[in-house]
Amino acid sequence: MGQKVHPTGIRLGIVKDHQSVWYADKSKYGETLLSDLKARAFLLEKLKAAQVSGVRIERPAANAKVTIATARPGIVIGKKGEDIEVLRKELAKMMGVPVQINIEEVRKPELDAALVAQNIAGQLERRVMFRRAMKRAVQNAMRLGAEGIRVQVGGRLGGAEIARTEWYREGRVPLHTLRADIDYSTAEAATTYGIIGIKVWVFKGEVLGGIQAVRDQAAAAQRRDAAKKNGR
Structure with a gap:
């Protein structure tokens, strides 16, 4: 499921x-x-x-x-x-x-699925090899503390005649675990050969305490940002 x-x-x-x-x-x-x-x-x-x-x-x-x-x-x-x-x-x-x-x-863009997907799309549009772009994104995320990341690209990869899908993963990405904090996003790269779709899953760890714990963390982060802005 x-x-x-x-x-x-x-x-x-x-x-x-x-x-x-x-x-x-x-x-x-x-x-x-x-x-x-x-x-x-x-x-x-x-x-x-x-x-x-x-x-x-x-x-x-x-x-x-x-x-x-x-x-x-x-x-x-x-x-x-x-x-x-x-x-x-x-x-x-x-x-x-x-x-x-x-x-x-966003303090760590390397751990944000939307920004990782956008970054890979930008690289593909600049004709960077798709495997290199995927591997770099995965390595950066793991280096900055992700528990797991999966990147998938699909389309006419490298200008191939037949479209295909390739993916690369490090760590674990437990899609069945509902308490797992998995950030997911997609992006599209408009290359000269056609559109290449990008999907990114980033596993940041398990959340204990449910949605209330998530909201409390978000509120605390907002207060910290506000205090920093006011110079306290």
Whole structure:
């Protein structure tokens, strides 16, 4: 079963939290969800250079709180915060409610599945050999403390006539263990031979205490970041 379902979807409410957190009336649910999808797609496209790992959207009352996880917060914020203010206005116009933007720095991009997949895609587009790109990503993740990582690429690898799939793994990636914290993401590399798909699974260890423990850790990390920003 662990091989057949999305590794994040099966763990929602166990060790993974939702990307959108809000309640909507039945008549407005579809409209609100579509607004979230458009906002997320807009941010991922606009902030490609900032290495965005994920976008979390909360809707308290008649507002929206957008948290952007990025490896390069300076690019998102811009000089004297100009870029983030422009971004906030564009999002508010798109979503139709006042928007507050928070930036969350990804301290170890080598352990973030989305950023690893984006990095491999970038290398493949620059014509780096796919095996070298995969091996480098796996070695970097293991060096920085991952308990296991698996990288899979599929398509016309190396310009081959027939598409195929290859994967490389180090450590363990227990897809059947629901308490296992497995970060999963995909990316696409547009090469001259066609699209190459990339999938990345990163096993960061087992979570004891369920979803509440995950939320407590996230809240503690946010407090640390806020304290650092305020110079305490």
